[in-house]
Amino acid sequence: MKHSSGNIMHYLKLVRYQNLLIVILTQIIVKFFIINKLCEHCSMLVSYFDFSLIVLTTVLIGAAGYAINDYFDIQIDRINKPDKVLINKYIPRRNAIIIHAVFNIIAVITTMFLAYQVRSLTIFAFMLFFIASLWLYSIKYKKVFLLGNLIVSANIAFAILAVAVYEFYAILNSNIQTNIMFLQITLVVAAFAFIINFSREIIKDIEDIKGDMKYNCNTLPIKLGVKNAKAVTFFIILTLIFGIMYLSFKMNFVLFLNIFVYSFIIFPLLYSLLLIFKAKDKNDFRFISALLKLIMLSGILSMVILGI
Secondary structure, three states, rough: OOOOOOOOOHHHHOOOOHHHHHHHHHHHHHHHHHHHOOOOOOOOOOHHHHHHHHHHHHHHHHHHHHHHHEEEEEEEEHHHHHHHEEEEEEEEEEHHHHHHHHHHHHHHHHHHHHHHOOHHHHHHHHHHHHHHHHHHHHHHHHHHHHHHHHHHHHHHHHHHHHHHHHHHHHHHHHHOOOOOHHHHHHHHHHHHHHHHHHHHHHHHHHHHHHHHHHHHOOOHHHHHHHHHHHHHHHHHHHHHHHHHHHHHOOOOHHHHHHHHHHHHHHHHHHHHHHHHHHHHOOOHHHHHHHHHHHHHHHHHHHHHHHHO
C-alpha cells in the first residue's frame, strides 16, 4: 500500500472537486442570473453570507457523499476503474469516514442556522434528507434496481434547487409580495439536470457492469440486459429533446438563447443518441457519459443567457 496520509490532490479527487465546482457555479448562476433578476426584493432578503452558507452546506454534503461512496465501493472500483482507486492506496480508509462525519456535522450546524434565519423546519428537513439519502445510497440503495440512479439524480437536482428553495422560504417569512417565477425556472433546470443525470447513471452502469455483476448490484443493464438499458436511455433522451424543443417554442426564447440551446444542448443530445445506438465497449460508454455531463453543464450555462 502506498498511502501514508495522501496529498491534497488525492483528497480533492476523493470528493470529486470538479463536480463540486460545477455545483458552486450552478448556485452562483441561479442566485445572480435568475433569482436576483426576477425577484426585486430577493437581494435584500438573503444576505451574501447566508448565500455563501447555502453553497458551503451543499458542497460539504456532496463531498461527504462522495467520500463515503468510495469508502464502501473499494472492491467494485478495483474492477471497474482500478486506475482511479484512492482508498487504501493513497488515502487511509479511516480518513474517508472521518471526512464524511466531519463534513456532515458542519453541514448540519450550518443548516440549523439557515433554517433559523428563515424560520423553516422544512429547510432543515430538506438538508437532512439530502445527507441521509447519500448515506443510504452508499450502504444499500446503490445496488437496488433503479433506486440508486434515482437518488443520485435527485441529489443533483437538489443542489440546483437549494438556493431557490431557501429564497422562497425567505420570501414567505418576510410577508413581502414579490415575483416567484425564479422558482419555476429553477425547477425546469433542475428537472433537466435530473433527466440528463438519470440517463448518464444508466450509461455508467453499462460501463461498470463487470464489477457490479460480481458484487450483486441489481442495476438496469444487469437486470434487463445492455441492449434494453441502451433502449431505455435512448427513449429518455429522445423524450427530453422533444421536451426542450416544446419549451423553446412555448416560452418563445430569444434568438441567441435558441441558437445556444440548439447548438449546445439539442444537437449534442441527438449526437448522443447516435453514439448510444452504436456503442459497444467500455470506452464508448465512457465517452457518452462525459458528453452527457457536458450537455448538463451547457443547460446550466443557458441560465446565464436567460438572465441577461
